Amino acid sequence: MKIGIPTGFLYQRKKVLWKSFFKSLNIEIILSENSNNQVLSEGKKYASNEDCLPYKLYLGQIASLLNKCDKILIPRVDYLTKEDNICAKYQGIYDVANTIFNNTSFLDYNIDILNNKNEKDELLRIGKKLGKTKEETLKAYEKALNDEQKEEMELFLLQEQKLKSEKTKILIVAHDYELEDLWISNKIIKILNDLNVEIIDANKYPKSKALEIANEDNKTLPWLMQKELLGSYKYYLPKVDGVLFISSFPCGCDSLFFEKLLRNTKKPAINLVIDEQIESGGIETRLESFIDIIKEKIK
Amino acid sequence: MRKKAAIPNMGDYNVVFKILIEDMLNLKLWNMPTTEKTIDLGEKYSPDAICAPFKYHLGHFIEALEDNVEVLVQVNGGCRVGYYGELQEKILKDLGYKFKFYELKVNNKIQKNKIKHYYQNLKEIRKDLNFISFAYHGLRAIITMLFVDYIDKIIRKKSCYEKIPNSFRNTKNNLNKKLSNSHHFITLFYYIIYFFIKIHTIPIKNIKKQNKYKVAIIGELYTLMDKDANNEIELFFNENKIEVIRPLDLSALTIKGSTNPKKLLKKTNPYIKYHLGATATYSVLKTIKYAKKRYDGIIHLKSFGCTPELSALPILQKISDDYDIPILYLSFDLQTSKEGLRTRLEAFIDMLEMRREK
Numbered sequence: 001m002k003i004g005i006p007t008g009f010l011y012q013r014k015k016v017l018w019k020s021f022f023k024s025l026n027i028e029i030i031l032s033e034n035s036n037n038q039v040l041s042e043g044k045k046y047a048s049n050e051d052c053l054p055y056k057l058y059l060g061q062i063a064s065l066l067n068k069c070d071k072i073l074i075p076r077v078d079y080l081t082k083e084d085n086i087c088a089k090y091q092g093i094y095d096v097a098n099t100i101f102n103n104t105s106f107l108d109y110n111i112d113i114l115n116n117k118n119e120k121d122e123l124l125r126i127g128k129k130l131g132k133t134k135e136e137t138l139k140a141y142e143k144a145l146n147d148e149q150k151e152e153m154e155l156f157l158l159q160e161q162k163l164k165s166e167k168t169k170i171l172i173v174a175h176d177y178e179l180e181d182l183w184i185s186n187k188i189i190k191i192l193n194d195l196n197v198e199i200i201d202a203n204k205y206p207k208s209k210a211l212e213i214a215n216e217d218n219k220t221l222p223w224l225m226q227k228e229l230l231g232s233y234k235y236y237l238p239k240v241d242g243v244l245f246i247s248s249f250p251c252g253c254d255s256l257f258f259e260k261l262l263r264n265t266k267k268p269a270i271n272l273v274i275d276e277q278i279e280s281g282g283i284e285t286r287l288e289s290f291i292d293i294i295k296e297k298i299k
Numbered sequence: 300m301r302k303k304a305a306i307p308n309m310g311d312y313n314v315v316f317k318i319l320i321e322d323m324l325n326l327k328l329w330n331m332p333t334t335e336k337t338i339d340l341g342e343k344y345s346p347d348a349i350c351a352p353f354k355y356h357l358g359h360f361i362e363a364l365e366d367n368v369e370v371l372v373q374v375n376g377g378c379r380v381g382y383y384g385e386l387q388e389k390i391l392k393d394l395g396y397k398f399k400f401y402e403l404k405v406n407n408k409i410q411k412n413k414i415k416h417y418y419q420n421l422k423e424i425r426k427d428l429n430f431i432s433f434a435y436h437g438l439r440a441i442i443t444m445l446f447v448d449y450i451d452k453i454i455r456k457k458s459c460y461e462k463i464p465n466s467f468r469n470t471k472n473n474l475n476k477k478l479s480n481s482h483h484f485i486t487l488f489y490y491i492i493y494f495f496i497k498i499h500t501i502p503i504k505n506i507k508k509q510n511k512y513k514v515a516i517i518g519e520l521y522t523l524m525d526k527d528a529n530n531e532i533e534l535f536f537n538e539n540k541i542e543v544i545r546p547l548d549l550s551a552l553t554i555k556g557s558t559n560p561k562k563l564l565k566k567t568n569p570y571i572k573y574h575l576g577a578t579a580t581y582s583v584l585k586t587i588k589y590a591k592k593r594y595d596g597i598i599h600l601k602s603f604g605c606t607p608e609l610s611a612l613p614i615l616q617k618i619s620d621d622y623d624i625p626i627l628y629l630s631f632d633l634q635t636s637k638e639g640l641r642t643r644l645e646a647f648i649d650m651l652e653m654r655r656e657k
Contacts, residue, residue: 094573253382255346263390263393
């Protein structure tokens with residue numbers, strides 16, 4: 001039994017859990033091809049030109065898994081917590097994939113806490129579907145959860161070390177599915193490295209803590225992932241020299257939320273809206289002048 | 300002297316909003332239509348990538364504030380609209396305007412005791428709102444909404460056959476004027492009876508069933524319900540002698556709970572298993588319904604970038620293929636060219652006629 005997993009969207013958030021879970025159950029995982037031009041052009045065949053870049057890449061990643069595995073894992077998410085919404089792409093992705101890629105076997109599980117569908121029960125259901133006993137599935141899940149929490153703490157602590165650096169520190173507020181996808185983030189990261197910047201990643205702050213911080217003062221932000229970024233931003237802001245917001249065109253949640261944060265950020269901050277034309281455009285110039293401004297300020 | 304208040308425009312629903320703002324909340328409704336200027340203002344001060352309704356609302360609020368409006372009311376619920384208010388308030392404050400900003404919390408997470416919830420919500424705006432007044436005017440607003448939606452349904456269905464040009468829509472304009480000046484049930488019931496008879500006695504041509512053309516319009520709710528947002532698409536079809544059905548209106552969205560996904564998902568097999576978000580599941584369901592009823596075509600409307608409706612597209616395409624029903628997909632933003640739109644609509648109508656001829 002081989003399960004294919006596209007490396008976009010929830011993968012970065014869940015990879016530790018999934019890898020551990022399926023490994024304990026002796027099920028082989030095949031990861032999709034990493035994003036590249038080929039994956040993008042495949043994805044674009046199935047997406048609309050109004051869809052965001054990560055979505056196009058995700059569809060291309062699914063396409064790259066066809067015929068390479070028995071089932072493709074597509075989690076479908078509506079409410080990751082009782083109260084918090086999520087980007088509508090997650091709500092629709094299973095049905096979209098199922099419609100576009102006819103005759104493909106998809107393994108879906110549905111997280112909808114508001115309607116009592118949680119991750120544990122859903123993964124237990126998957127274990128059963130894959131022919132595993134309840135005991136072994138439960139054991140695998142509990143270990144996976146443990147591994148996930150350990151990794152989250154390790155990454156946080158690693159980043160705490162980075163905060164001690166003497167270099168100019170820039171907090172990047174963007175989603176993990178954008179930052180960790182090298183095809184999307186590579187150019188930006190390279191430019192920042194060349195400018196001798198220490199990159200602080202807002203995704204490395206423990207998510208449940210971030211949510212608590214966000215809930216303390218924000219009453220109307222509806223989306224979980226944006227709340228987590230907000231909480232993390234509040235934690236890291238005093239410790240960095242500037243903030244770089246990155247969002248994918250035309251992400252509605254981010255365009256609203258980052259605009260609000262940008263207006264409230266007292267330190268130097270810019271908002272980069274990216275799409276597949278990331279190779280061209282004045283990103284380098286904007287980032288250079290942004291870092292120059294910060295370095296001037298610090299002097 | 301009552302303070303002036305503004306709420307975003309949506310279709311002709313100001314007659315309903317007026318009851319809330321004026322009779323229930325004791326404010327004066329600032330009532331100006333959306334114009335090119337509104338759109339330009341909205342576009343200038345909104346983030347580029349946000350969907351069109353945000354820009355319409357913002358432009359409307361700016362014009363209101365320029366005209367000494369002191370109170371702004373926004374809706375909080377549904378899709379991204381849940382966050383419009385917070386950012387709009389910030390943008391307007393950064394522009395230097397002074398005002399009070401309130402939100403009507405209509406999101407569907409309210410599971411129990413909605414009446415108490417809305418009463419408390421409205422009391423935030425008017426502290427001395429008593430429950431009797433809330434219930435009385437609330438009921439008036441609901442009945443007004445149900446009636447105007449009913450009249451609009453008749454107009455979409457029958458005005459394409461009117462013998463006298465604009466007779467249906469002129470009647471609706473007359474109804475709106477009368478309702479704007481009605482503050483109690485007695486006049487409301489009088490107008491309901493009067494206009495019910497009126498709308499059903501407007502002379503229409505007798506067309507044979509087999510010569511009737513019918514289309515269904517579905518999609519994202521603001522673009523569906525606001526004729527400025529959709530460039531008066533319903534009027535266009537009616538003028539071209541085509542009946543329109545547009546199932547989603549404010550009554551369906553609120554009182555009738557028609558877009559509740561739990562109900563809908565039972566009927567959307569085998570096309571979707573899960574709720575697609577916002578009104579997208581409803582879009583899928585209605586497409587299936589009108590495809591089965593052998594309508595001539597379906598029009599799907601949305602704002603550029605509307606995420607749940609984008610998810611619906613491949614699914615609608617499959618329904619279109621399975622039932623052999625043409626679907627026209629229109630995406631609106633502030634740059635939508637009127638001529639370009641007209642061309643596409645005319646081509647679509649030509650295609651419907653050619654299909655009939657076969």
